[in-house]
Amino acid sequence: MSFGSRWRDKKLFVSGTTSHAMVGDVFVAPLEVSYPYKRTVGILLSRFFTSLSECRLEGTRGSDGRVYFPPAEFDPLTGEQLSEWVSLSDTGTVTTWAWQSTPVEGQPLAHPFAWALITIDGADVPMLHAVDAGSPDNIATGTKVKVRWAEDRPGGVTDIACFDIVGGAS
Amino acid sequence: MALRDIAIVGTAQRPSEVNSTFTSVEILLPVIQQLLDKVGIERSDIGFWCHGSCDYMSGQPFSFVAAVDAIGAWPPIVESHVEADGALALYEAWVKIQTGEVDVALVFSNGKTTSGPIDQILSLQTDPYMVAPLKPGFDALAALQARACLDAGVVTERQMAEVASRSRRDANNNAIAFTKGNESVEELLAMPYTMNPLRAHDCATPVDGCNAVVLAAGDIARRLAERPAWIRGIDHRIDTQRLGARSMIESSSAAIAAQKAGVGNDRIDVAEIHAPYTHQELLLRNAMGLSESTHINPSGGALVANPLMAAGLARFAEAAESIFAGSADRVLAHCTSGPMLQQNLVCVMEGE
Numbered sequence: 170m171s172f173g174s175r176w177r178d179k180k181l182f183v184s185g186t187t188s189h190a191m192v193g194d195v196f197v198a199p200l201e202v203s204y205p206y207k208r209t210v211g212i213l214l215s216r217f218f219t220s221l222s223e224c225r226l227e228g229t230r231g232s233d234g235r236v237y238f239p240p241a242e243f244d245p246l247t248g249e250q251l252s253e254w255v256s257l258s259d260t261g262t263v264t265t266w267a268w269q270s271t272p273v274e275g276q277p278l279a280h281p282f283a284w285a286l287i288t289i290d291g292a293d294v295p296m297l298h299a300v301d302a303g304s305p306d307n308i309a310t311g312t313k314v315k316v317r318w319a320e321d322r323p324g325g326v327t328d329i330a331c332f333d334i335v336g337g338a339s
Numbered sequence: 340m341a342l343r344d345i346a347i348v349g350t351a352q353r354p355s356e357v358n359s360t361f362t363s364v365e366i367l368l369p370v371i372q373q374l375l376d377k378v379g380i381e382r383s384d385i386g387f388w389c390h391g392s393c394d395y396m397s398g399q400p401f402s403f404v405a406a407v408d409a410i411g412a413w414p415p416i417v418e419s420h421v422e423a424d425g426a427l428a429l430y431e432a433w434v435k436i437q438t439g440e441v442d443v444a445l446v447f448s449n450g451k452t453t454s455g456p457i458d459q460i461l462s463l464q465t466d467p468y469m470v471a472p473l474k475p476g477f478d479a480l481a482a483l484q485a486r487a488c489l490d491a492g493v494v495t496e497r498q499m500a501e502v503a504s505r506s507r508r509d510a511n512n513n514a515i516a517f518t519k520g521n522e523s524v525e526e527l528l529a530m531p532y533t534m535n536p537l538r539a540h541d542c543a544t545p546v547d548g549c550n551a552v553v554l555a556a557g558d559i560a561r562r563l564a565e566r567p568a569w570i571r572g573i574d575h576r577i578d579t580q581r582l583g584a585r586s587m588i589e590s591s592s593a594a595i596a597a598q599k600a601g602v603g604n605d606r607i608d609v610a611e612i613h614a615p616y617t618h619q620e621l622l623l624r625n626a627m628g629l630s631e632s633t634h635i636n637p638s639g640g641a642l643v644a645n646p647l648m649a650a651g652l653a654r655f656a657e658a659a660e661s662i663f664a665g666s667a668d669r670v671l672a673h674c675t676s677g678p679m680l681q682q683n684l685v686c687v688m689e690g691e
Contacts, residue, residue, distance in 0.1 A: 214468055237584070239469045245579040265490065265587060267482030268535035273459060275474045284479045286487075286583050295583035297470055297483075305535050310490050327472050 213242040216254075218324035226257040226316070228292045235293035239326065259316040260335060261289040266312075268305040277331045283308045287332060299331040307334060345436050346560040346567030347688065349378035349553045350656035355517040355546035355644040357453045363392065363402070366549045367409035367449055374445070374551045378563050382411060385553075386441025388418035389432040391425035391448035393648045395460055406449065417441070424448060425550065425652030426613075426674030426684050430575060432554050442556045443563075449549035450647040457545050457647065465678060466580060477615075478542055480582065480678040482534040485618040487587030489536055493625070496536065499617040500527040503540040503642065510639030515653075517644040518544040543615035548646030550653050568659035568670070568688040572600035575684040582679065590626040593673075593683035597627035600671075600685040607633045607687075608667035611654035613641050613674045623673065627685065633671075637661070651675070655686065662690040 189198050210218065213229070217240050220227045228238035230253040232246060244251055266285040272278060277299035285308070286295035301317070302308040314332035322328035351374035353366055375382065388410055392403045403420045410416065419435075421427045425448020432444035458476035465471045465480075488494045504524050510516035522540075530538045553563070560567040576592035576599075578585045585591070597603070610633050614620035620642075624635065636642075638657040641650040651674025661667040669689045676682040 210468065237581075241581065241584075245581050245584045264583075265483045265487040267479050267486055267537070268532065269479055270533075270535070273456075273474060273476065277473055284475055284483060286483055286587075288583075294581070297473060297475060297480075297582055299473065310486070325472060326469050 211242070213240055218328075221326070221328040222322040222324045224259075224318050224322075226259055226289060228255045228257055228289070229253060230255055231294075236291060237294045238289045238292040239296055241294075255291065257289050257291040259289075261287040261292075261314055261332070263300065263308060263310055263312040263314060264288050264295045265310055266300065266308055269299075277327070282331065285314070285332070287314060298326075298329060301331045301333055343437055343439070343556050344560070344569060345433055345554055345556050346564070346569045347552050347655065347659040348555045348560050348564035348567050349374055350550065350659055351377060351552075352515050352550040352653060352656055353548050354515050355548045355646060357517070357546055359451060359453070359547040363397070363406045363449050363451065363549075364408045366451075366547070367406060367447060367551075370549055371409055371445070371447060371551050374553060378553050380443070380553070380563065382416075383414070385443055385445045386417065387432055387435045387444040388416055389428040389435070389444060389446050390418065390420045391423055391428035391446075391648050391652065392420070392450065393422060395463060396451055396454060396457070396647065398455065410445070410447075424648050424650065424674050424676055426655055426672070426686075427575070427651070427676075429552065429554070429652060429655060430573060430684060433570060433573060436554060436556050442559050444554045445551060446554065446652065447549065447551035448649040448652045450649045451547045452545040452645065452647045453547050461678075465582075470582065477678055478534045478537065481542070481616040481619070482537045484587050484679045485541070485616065486536050488618050488622065491588045493588045494618045494621045496528060497524060498621055499541055500524045502617040502620050503527055506636060506639045506642040507540070509637055510643035513638050513643075515548070515644060516639040517546045519639075519643065537616065541617040543642050543645035543650075546644045546646050548644065548649050548653070550649050550656055552652065552656055552659065564663065566663055566665065566690050568662035569691065571687045571689050572602075573684070573686040574599035575682065577677075577682045578680070580677075580681065585679075587679070588622075590622050590680045590683060593623050593626035593675075593680065593685065594628075596683050596685040600687050602671060602685065602687055603628050605669055606630070607671045608669055609634045609637060609658060609661045610671040611638060611640065611658040611673065612636055612671075613651045613654050615641055615645055615650075615675070617642065619675070619680055622680065623675075623683075627671070627673070629671075634667075651684065658688060662688060665690070
């Protein structure tokens with residue numbers, strides 16, 4: 170068999186099936202680009218993602234007494250592993266915000282919204298999320314907001330669909 | 340252990356462009372050749388090569404390996420790559436020369452920033468569980484920082500517009516810069532918000548570009564350059580990756596790096612600061628303790644041309660050139676990386 174005919178065989182074969190095989194005297198394997206592995210998210214994120222899928226907020230307490238939400242697995246100041254969990258309410262306060270006037274696909278909302286760092290009531294360190302404020306005139310640093318849960322909650326930060334302004338965006 | 344005296348002895352930069360159709364090799368090759376010609380050395384004189392670039396921008400793992408074609412790998416060379424700005428590659432080369440293994444190093448970096456939606460690509464650098472799934476662009480994260488600074492009175496919108504106005508004017512005198520203009524502060528303040536509280540001119544212009552510098556030790560540096568830019572201090576510090584856990588209104592990593600690099604030991608004539616957003620220049624000036632007498636970003640800075648992964652090394656090139664020209668005696672070069680000034684590298688250079 171000439172090199173030319175082997176090459177043609179290989180091309181035909183690869184496009185037609187996904188299993189390994191011999192083509193003449195050449196062993197041929199398919200080219201499938203993928204990452205065929207799974208990973209565990211670890212002790213802290215497992216508990217955190219489970220609590221979100223059950224519509225509960227839980228943070229962890231750092232070495233200086235500050236409560237982190239989302240929870241920190243390791244203390245940002247000392248690197249120590251954190252283990253004290255704190256239950257939190259689903260309301261919080263905007264500490265800074267920015268206005269996304271043209272949302273990009275995959276962001277929390279498809280219409281204009283505010284990005285905000287939000288300190289959940291009972292926590293000390295703010296988190297990033299979106300606020301469905303309607304207009305930049307409805308939001309300011311200090312605005313009170315409340316979690317809007319996603320209908321589908323597979324366990325992740327997007328189980329929180331976004332935040333709503335408490336009392337509604339007027 | 341006594342540190343070796345190491346200096347930048349030559350620089351070369353490619354003028355900024357957008358939507359370049361050239362490969363990384365095609366844009367690097369002429370710049371590296373130009374630099375070797377300028378310094379008057381051959382490839383065989385280089386003991387160490389170090390490259391800074393980012394595979395995420397080309398969307399292909401190990402794409403940086405292709406760039407070796409721009410420097411030639413035969414006869415065998417000693418080379419390294421950092422998945423970071425070329426300024427970090429310079430830091431690695433400086434350490435390599437400190438070990439005494441080599442005396443001359445060539446550092447180069449490139450970024451084809453306009454090949455894709457860079458604002459979104461950069462959000463892949465954030466926490467993969469807590470932040471990246473929300474897909475915040477870097478402009479949005481910088482806007483959160485800017486709002487916190489405005490609320491705290493650390494900066495004003497007028498000061499931010501002043502930074503933009505000055506940078507765009509200075510860019511008129513820089514062939515490598517991209518965004519140029521003569522707008523007054525009032526004209527800029529009248530522009531609409533793009534990512535409230537940021538306006539378009541508050542955000543750096545993404546461009547494609549590349550650059551290279553040669554480092555040399557001791558008497559070799561004196562032989563290769565009339566007035567080498569001697570590195571007197573260099574330091575790199577990183578703030579926590581948790582966006583909410585670090586101060587929005589000051590940069591502690593920049594302050595520590597500046598102190599360790601010896602910024603405050605004497606006056607600084609020229610500071611080339613890598614600030615992709617106007618409020619970040621103001622934050623960095625405060626953090627590094629720069630006075631009114633320091634000339635900030637005479638090149639126009641990264642605001643007017645931000646080739647990602649090359650914009651920091653460009654600051655080193657610009658600062659070193661002012662030493663070569665004799666227009667400054669003590670200069671500062673700075674590089675940042677990550678969202679909201681997460682990482683900061685500060686270097687002080689002096690003429691003899």
